[in-house]
Amino acid sequence: MAYSGPYVAALPMYDWPEMRGEVDAQWVRLRDAFRQRGIDAPEATARSNRDLPPVPGGIRDGARKLIAPDPATLPPDEFDFHQLWLSPALLFGQTCWGPMELGLARRVQVVAQPSYDAFEGGQGELYSSALVMLADGGPSVASPEDGRAVIPFDRIRGKRFIFNSPDSMSGLLGLTRDLDAIGESLDIFASRSESGGHRSSIVAIAEGRADVAAIDCRSWALAQRFEPAAQGVKVVGWTARRKGLPFITARTTPMDVVASMREAIAGLGLEGSVAKQPFVERVG
Known part of the structure; x- marks a missing residue:
């Protein structure tokens, strides 16, 4: 009805x-x-x-x-x-x-x-998530033109992973699938915790309470505009593009x-x- x-x-x-x-x-x-x-x-x-x-x-x-x-x-x-x-x-x-x-x-x-299209990591209806960690003075990793996943295993293995919510494609499920596709899993992380939001995940990394998060490209662009903690965080990789x-x-x-x-x-x-x-x- x-x-x-x-x-x-x-x-x-x-x-x-x-x-x-x-x-x-x-x-x-x-x-x-x-x-x-x-x-x-x-x-x-x-x-x-x-x-x-x-x-x-x-x-x-x-x-x-x-x-x-x-x-x-x-x-x-x-x-x-x-x-x-x-x-x-x-x-x-x-x-x-x-x-x-x-x-x-x-x-x-x-x-x-x-x-x-207006955001790095996006193309038309597709978006990807930036994998972010504490800044170390080096440059951020640019989004790949082919939209494939760029996962720096040597940097994220054994680290503390934080995600926004269990049903989030950008914060958890997309990365899970990218890892599965190459025979890995979320078990590469030392721990996993939930923040309640992408912005909160960025703040947690900047404050040293977590090490790595997947932030959808538009939220990452917003963080760079409005969240001071984002200045202490850098992009180290990207998930594959998805809707x-x-x-x-x-x-x-x-x-x-x-x-x-x-x-x-x-x-x-x-x-x-x-x-x-x-x-x-x-x-x-």
């Missing part, structure tokens, strides 16, 4: 405090383009659980199975991204391919893939609305590619 209440939009994945103005400006461009095509896009983006419409009885799938609690029952000042992604009110949001591959894909539709963070909408969003959003995004030139079909039909 299609959702009939007010829509919600959010662009949380790169919404650093210093980026709020730029994120808001991006949403205004999208919002106005959507509205020009008859879509009732919300005035502003959601940034906390309190901004999500309540769902009495909790969020349920097509079989009426409970998949998430009512947003109104969550701490209002926090922002549960999984709650956002599963909300039937989601008109436009952004996620990571880690959660998508771990089950989110069957709950949402992919609208488009943003372009990463960047997709723009998504609820599974129940009507296809004519999805098609109109794709047209709007293409018209704004924001995309690396526009999905032609729901992701669930393209798995594998």
Whole structure:
């Protein structure tokens, strides 16, 4: 059944405090383009659980199975991204391919893939992660033109690895797959710990609480702009390029609305590619 209440939009994945103005400006461009095509896009983006419409009885799938609690029952000042992604009110949001591959894909539709051309390590819809360690006076390693993984085993073996979250493609899963492809594993590290965010991982390395992390190329660019700790960290390698963070909408969003959003995004030139079909039909 299609959702009939007010829509919600959010662009949380790169919404650093210093980026709020730029994120808001991006949403205004999208919002106005959507509205020009008859879509009732919300005035502003959601940034906390309190901004999500309540769902009495909790969020349920097509079989009426409970998949998430009512947003109104969550701490209002926090922002549960999984709650956002599963909300039937989601008109436009952004996620990571880690959660998508771990089950989110069957709950949402992919609208488009943003372009990463503006960032070292990005190419069109593809992005890679910078492997960062404490700076030692030497130069950083440039992103390879062919987009293949560059992993400095002699530097990272036996070190303390820190990652943002267990379901992150850029911070953990991508590097895991690159290691698997050459017969290695995360066991090359002396320890593994979770930081809660790419920015926190960079700070942990700069403060000596960890040795190495994988930071997606756009987050690394943001860190170089806004995080002082990044000045004490350098790039020592790169993961292979993979699809960047997709723009998504609820599974129940009507296809004519999805098609109109794709047209709007293409018209704004924001995309690396526009999905032609729901992701669930393209798995594998």
